[in-house]
Amino acid sequence: MEWLEARATVHRRGAEMPRATEFVALTDAVGRTLATTVRSLTALPSFASSAMDGWAVSGDEPWILGEPILAGDPPTMTVLAPGTARPIATGACVPAGTHGILRSEKGELVSASAAVTVPTLIRSAHTGAHEPALGEHVRARGEECGLDERMLEPGCVLTVPRVALAAVTGHDTLTVTTPPAVELLLLGTEVIESGIPGPGQVRDAYSPEFPALLRGLGVRLSDLRRLPDDLEQTIDAIRSSTAELVISTGGSARGPADHLRAALTALRATVLIDGVRMRPGHPVMLARLADGRLMLCLPGNPLAAMLVLASLGMPLIDGMLGRPLVPLGRVALAHDIANLSGSTRLVAYRFTDEGAVPTARQGSGMLRGLAEADGVAVVPPGGACSPEPVATLPLPW
Ligand SMILES: Nc1nc2c(c(=O)[nH]1)N[C@H]1C(S)=C(S)[C@@H](COP(=O)(O)OP(=O)(O)OC[C@H]3O[C@@H](n4cnc5c(N)ncnc54)[C@H](O)[C@@H]3O)O[C@H]1N2
Numbered sequence: 148m149e150w151l152e153a154r155a156t157v158h159r160r161g162a163e164m165p166r167a168t169e170f171v172a173l174t175d176a177v178g179r180t181l182a183t184t185v186r187s188l189t190a191l192p193s194f195a196s197s198a199m200d201g202w203a204v205s206g207d208e209p210w211i212l213g214e215p216i217l218a219g220d221p222p223t224m225t226v227l228a229p230g231t232a233r234p235i236a237t238g239a240c241v242p243a244g245t246h247g248i249l250r251s252e253k254g255e256l257v258s259a260s261a262a263v264t265v266p267t268l269i270r271s272a273h274t275g276a277h278e279p280a281l282g283e284h285v286r287a288r289g290e291e292c293g294l295d296e297r298m299l300e301p302g303c304v305l306t307v308p309r310v311a312l313a314a315v316t317g318h319d320t321l322t323v324t325t326p327p328a329v330e331l332l333l334l335g336t337e338v339i340e341s342g343i344p345g346p347g348q349v350r351d352a353y354s355p356e357f358p359a360l361l362r363g364l365g366v367r368l369s370d371l372r373r374l375p376d377d378l379e380q381t382i383d384a385i386r387s388s389t390a391e392l393v394i395s396t397g398g399s400a401r402g403p404a405d406h407l408r409a410a411l412t413a414l415r416a417t418v419l420i421d422g423v424r425m426r427p428g429h430p431v432m433l434a435r436l437a438d439g440r441l442m443l444c445l446p447g448n449p450l451a452a453m454l455v456l457a458s459l460g461m462p463l464i465d466g467m468l469g470r471p472l473v474p475l476g477r478v479a480l481a482h483d484i485a486n487l488s489g490s491t492r493l494v495a496y497r498f499t500d501e502g503a504v505p506t507a508r509q510g511s512g513m514l515r516g517l518a519e520a521d522g523v524a525v526v527p528p529g530g531a532c533s534p535e536p537v538a539t540l541p542l543p544w
């Protein structure tokens with residue numbers, strides 16, 4: 148399967164999975180996925196309010212000054228009469244009859260005469276005669292939204308501004324997708340958990356940061372298990388998992404110590420994707436277990452596993468959460484990047500003043516090239532030519 152098609156396929160397979168929802172308080176909503184449409188429970192602003200500190204004025208100057216109006220004061224029933232003004236605070240209700248708000252730095256108070264003690268407002272020198280214009284510095288009722296308007300759509304990630312928008316439109320709780328449970332199975336007899344690897348051993352590249360990465364993607368990590376390269380133990384581990392999505396690393400190829408394929412066959416799983424034309428990462432598999440749960444098998448090589456997780460794991464999880472498929476980005480290249488492989492090449496790059504430049508050390512068993520990268524370019528078969536922009540992979544880190 149081609150890489151682009153694989154991305155769309157995993158997203159669709161994820162979206163087909165059943166989803167549960169729950170209520171959360173707004174204070175717990177950031178980062179969650181909205182499950183239902185959010186409509187405004189009030190117009191915004193819900194009353195005509197002043198956008199500036201100054202005076203609400205009516206008619207021509209000089210204006211005889213009335214009582215101040217502060218934010219939080221109930222709306223006044225008294226219409227502002229021509230020739231009068233009232234000091235007004237930002238956010239306070241604008242009285243009916245207001246022509247506009249004269250900002251505090253644009254007016255000055257004078258005494259009309261020695262006999263009249265009521266302060267009078269005039270425009271300061273250099274203030275234009277037409278300032279304020281009709282409605283100037285007044286936030287009209289409903290200018291941001293009316294009552295019962297669609298504000299947020301299901302599937303959107305609740306970013307900080309979206310949660311704030313839900314709050315100001317009157318919501319206290321939101322309905323969000325329940326995070327699906329994901330289990331990590333890390334395969335490999337040679338893989339050790341801590342310390343300096345001895346001869347023949349490698350240090351586990353995934354258990355320190357994959358849990359945080361997965362939680363950041365919006366799922367609940369139900370378990371992380373480490374397994375030797377053993378068919379029976381692999382079968383037992385998959386069978387005993389209750390997670391809606393099992394993600395494995397290693398054992399995906401056809402070598403003498405790779406048992407995943409045999410385990411999936413023994414468990415009567417359906418392999419939905421058996422390899423993707425991508426470099427690195429081509430041995431990746433997506434399977435549906437007999438009970439309908441999904442399993443994503445990442446290759447063991449660290450660069451390959453990371454880029455498969457970003458390419459396919461993230462869209463799969465987005466689908467499971469009801470989120471849309473994140474579109475690819477674009478970057479301008481400093482130089483051409485060749486690709487004679489017939490597969491999509493994922494190339495880590497750094498930004499330079501001339502454009503994106505591939506990093507060194509991008510062997511699929513390596514990590515240095517990705518660790519120093521600013522992004523990952525998606526180079527199609529045939530290559531990519533500078534200075535044309537090339538697609539980039541949305542990264543989950
Ligand atoms: N005859 C062929 N052999 C291989 C092919 C091929 O096309 N034909 N593809 C190679 C590629 S590409 C990859 S990727 C690997 C995928 O193999 P597996 O998924 O079975 O992974 P393993 O063999 O178990 O491990 C590969 C490599 O990664 C290291 N590893 C595994 N787990 C971890 C971990 N948790 N942390 C760090 N490193 C890990 C493991 O020690 C191996 O060095 O197949 C190639 N072979």
Ligand code: MOO
Binds near residue numbers: 425426452511
């Ligand atoms: O396809 Mo492998 O995944 O290059 O390392």
